[in-house]
């Protein structure tokens with residue numbers, strides 16, 4: 001067996017964990033923070049609006065609307081919470097009595113960077129490696145939707161990687177969505193520049209599937225475990241990418257690698273690339289620890 005060994009540890013690619021990502025990012029003074037960005041739930045008449053007042057005033061954007069949940073009309077009030085801290089969630093859980101339903105959640109991960117150069121480079125890293133594979137079966141869109149949005153009247157002046165616009169990895173109609181941006185400071189301290197990635201889940205069914213349908217569930221969210229499952233980072237297997245980009249005849253591995261390498265160099269945004277070349281998806285494997293180390297070194 002020709003396996004390189006260091007001590008008694010076999011050198012091979014390990015699954016990339018959030019704690020590894022955290023450790024590798026820390027080498028470049030990048031800090032990871034997890035939080036709930038938004039939470040919507042409906043309550044019935046047993047939870048009086050006055051009882052909700054203390055949690056509503058915690059954030060000026062928090063809101064209470066008198067609108068029933070469609071199909072569940074007894075749930076007549078909608079509560080919208082922004083960046084609810086753990087104490088707010090615990091308070092909400094104590095306040096709410098009677099029936100209620102959680103209908104929407106946004107889970108966020110912010111990568112706090114030390115300066116603007118790191119911001120651009122880290123955004124470039126995620127543009128080239130972050131993937132969202134749609135599970136929605138709606139046929140109108142491909143599996144790999146991608147839109148870069150922003151105010152069209154304002155001209156983007158970014159030199160290489162755009163850091164002024166939001167990336168939408170899913171159509172707005174999807175119940176499970178992914179968005180990413182880096183043009184605002186982290187909501188966790190309103191200061192630090194960051195790359196912000198968020199997953200949005202809508203509807204009772206999807207929250208049930210996710211196991212996030214009681215306030216208790218939300219209080220107990222293991223953010224690290226959540227992102228371990230939902231942060232889909234890929235790296236290119238050049239040989240496979242070259243083979244999938246064949247147009248005429250089969251070529252040897254060396255030619256495939258060369259072709260794949262050339263193709264990879266031309267990719268600025270992997271999700272966008274896969275939107276037009278979904279046949280190439282198998283060439284993008286889950287990123288390993290050693291690949292992450294290599295890429296961060298290359299970009300940062």
Ligand SMILES: [Zn+2]
Pocket residue numbers: 156157158161162163164165
């Ligand atoms: Zn821009």
